[in-house]
Amino acid sequence: MKWDDPRVRVVKLAGASYRAEALQNDAFAPGRRLALVREPENEHDPNAVAVWDEERRVQAGYVPAGVAPELHGDEQAVSLWEFRGEDGGRIGLRVLLAPPDAWIQEPRA
Secondary structure (H helix, E strand, O other), X not given: OOOOOOOOEEEEOEOHHHHHHHHOOHHHOXXXXXXXXXXXXXXXXXOOEEEEEXXXXXXXXXXXXXXXXXXXXXXXXXXXXXXXXXXOOEEEEEEEEEOOOOOOOXXXX
């Protein structure tokens, strides 16, 4: 994959403020893989793509509505950068979206 591959995107997680408790889960720490789940039955947006932890146990939010329709459905996602509030809790994420043929390495211990 080239560094300027237009299929690679960094997006700000949408809807995170509605899932503040879920965001505290370590599964959303920077470097962790995430699952992208299409929601064609979503009453607000049939193009919605939910962002879950890798195990699909906890949802953190959504891919922004302007980006979701452009996804093919097989992208990889990784938590890239976290935003913290005054109390130290996680209040938002930037998520790396990459094509399936891009190799994303697990973080070092």
